[in-house]
Amino acid sequence: MGGSAAAAPPAPAWMAAGARRWLEEAGVAFDGSDRRAFNALPLAGARVSLAEGGRAVCSLRVTAELTDGEGNWHPGAIAAAADDVCAAAIMSVEGIIKVSVHYDISYFSPAKLHDSGELVAIGRQWMSTTRPKKDQASSKLQASISKGGDMDGESPAAAALRLAPVARRWLENPRESLARSREEGCGDAFNMVVMPGFRVSLAEPGRLVCSFRVPATVADADGRWHAGAMAAAVDNLCAAVAYTADGVHRFTINQAMSFFSPAEHGEEVEMDGRVAHRKGKLTAAVVEVRRKASGELVAIGRQWMTSTRARPEKNGESRSKL
Structure with missing residues (x-):
């Protein structure tokens, strides 16, 4: 009568096998062709x-395909990998691939080209079996974002004339670099994938607006804009909009994404990024992603960045206390 509840039976073996196979065969195209999906x-x-x-x-x-302009593992590539691994972990006990509705990822130290080992980031994710619909965006959440904070002053007009065009050029041509220095041999291969054909319609201190049509190269196996690819694009826009404010190249320390409705392969979307708050070396930015034709909300990204790069500890020890 008063005993503890019986333990849940273990998941069928086919679920674990399916999760492993999904990770190992990531990127099988939704159209049955030889083309690989973004995964x-x-x-x-x-x-x-x-x-x-x-x-x-x-x-x-x-x-090299996953690095940024400084040869570090791109934060967006980390987020995309974490998104897929979370999906596989859930599949191992439920037997289905679920849809991302929100995730939060914190970055502790950079991983370089060919690196492996030590704590780089921690991601937390909520997923659902139901794909969000176009009319389910929360007006209360949008209101809270709009009140997130104002810029602590604007850059002088002279700086605006200099910085905004640099950010525009980088978004429209990721081979450019916002970094003050670039390690020899490093490129922006990952950015070339997640920012194809960006068109900037507004570039001013603390705000950038751009649009593009979702290509097949950033679609998942179902033909939708991959959540990780979207997060990578948001990460880049946040970095660019922070740069327009003071010309400082910043590094991501935390990113949170909320997904409201899927964007399909071929749809045109608009991304509106702005600086929400600045304090010392920290800058917060917010990006809203919408369908360009209707203005319907696709996702909201919030990001904290710092001008100081986290440094790995010697002997492979992480600085995190987690």
């Missing part, structure tokens, strides 16, 4: 060591 890029070369009981563990070496 294939952030998980390229991933080796799965565990996928069962609500847990998925895999490893990979950071390739």
Whole structure:
């Protein structure tokens, strides 16, 4: 009568096998062609060591295709990989791939080209079996975002004339770099994938607005804009809009994304980014992603950045106290 509840039975073995196979075969195209979906890029070369009981563990070496202009593992590529691994972990106990509705990721130290090991980031994610619909965006959430804070003053007019065009050029041509220095041999291969054909319609201190048509290269296996690819684009826009305010190149320390409705392959979307708050070395930015034709909300991204890069500890020890 008063005994504890019986433990839930273990998930069928086919669920774990399906999760492992999904990670190892990430990127199978939705149209049945030989083209690989976006999932294939952030998980390229991933080796799965565990996928069962609500847990998925895999490893990979950071390739040049996943780096930013300084040769670091791009925060958006980390977010995209985390999104897929979260999906696989859930699949191992529920047998289905769920849809991302919100995630939060914190970055602790940079991972360089070919790096492996130590704590780089921690991601937390909410997922649903129901795809968000176009009319389900929360007006209360949008109101809270709009009250997130104002810029602590604007850059002088002379700086505006200099900085905004630099940010515009980088968004429209990711081969440009916002960084003050670039390591020899490093490129923006990942940015070239997640920011194809960006068109900037507004570039001013503390705000950038751009649009593009979702290409097949950033679509998932179902033909929708991959949540990780969207997060990577938001990360880049946040970095660019922060740069327009004071010309400082910043690094992401935390990003939160909320997804409201899917954007399909071929749809045109608009991204409106603004600086929400500045304090010392920290800058907060917010990006709203909408369908350009109707203005319907697709996602909202909030991001904290710092002008100081986190440094790895010696002997492979992480600085995190978690």
